[in-house]
C-alpha cells in the first residue's frame with residue numbers, strides 16, 4: 001500500500017513539474033530511494049529520515065530536470081555532480097535524462113561506491129560514481145551541478161578546471177544567495193537565477209546558473225600589440 005501511495009505521489013509531483021516520466025523511470029526512482037534507505041546505515045549517506053526522502057531528495061532533485069533541459073536543449077552532454085553524496089541530484093538526473101552522461105564525484109569512497117552500485121542495480125549506463133576531490137578533475141564537462149555542497153565562490157573555484165569553456169554551473173540553493181553571488185570571483189558570472197517550486201515543499205528553492213565570462217581578445221593572444 002505504501003509503495004502504491006509513494007508511486008502516486010511521485011506521478012503527481014512529476015505532473016506538477018511537467019515531467020513526462022516512463023513507467024521504468026518511475027520504478028527506477030522508487031528503487032533508488034529504497035536503495036538509499038537500505039544502505040544508509042552502512043554508507044552514512046544522508047541525515048534525512050526515510051519518510052522525508054521522497055520530498056527532500058527526489059522531488060527536490062526532480063525540480064531541476066526541466067530547467068537543465070532548458071539549458072541543454074536535450075543535447076547529449078556530460079554532467080559532473082560535485083559533492084554528490086548518495087547521488088543527489090546526479091542519480092535522479094541520470095534516471096530522467098538518458099542523454100546526460102552523469103559523473104557523481106565525492107571525496108568519501110563509500111558514497112562514490114554507493115552510486116556505482118546504484119548505477120549497476122538500476123541499469124543506468126549513463127551514471128558513474130567517482131571517488132576523488134573535484135579539484136583533481138579536468139573534465140571537460142558541459143554542466144557542473146551541486147546541491148548542499150559549498151558557497152558559490154568555493155564551488156566555482158574548486159570545479160572551474162573541469163568546466164568546458166562554453167559550459168554552465170548549476171548550483172541548487174534555497175533562498176537566493178545574494179552575498180555569495182556578490183563574492184564570486186571574476187572567473188564566474190551569474191546569467192540566470194531560476195526560482196523553483198518543489199512539490200509538497202513550501203521552502204524556497206532556486207538554481208543559480210553561472211558560466212565563465214567571455215574571454216577578452218587579449219586573453220586569447222589574438223589582440224594586436
Ligand SMILES: C[S@@+](CC[C@H](N)C(=O)[O-])C[C@H]1O[C@@H](n2cnc3c(N)ncnc32)[C@H](O)[C@@H]1O
Nearest residue numbers: 083084085088105106107108133134147148149
Ligand atoms: C552535504 S553533502 C551533500 C550531498 C548531496 N549533494 C545532497 O544534496 O544530499 C556534501 C558532500 O560533499 C562532499 N565533498 C566535500 N568536499 C568535496 C570535494 N572537494 N570534492 C568532492 N566532494 C566533496 C562530502 O563528502 C559530502 O558527501
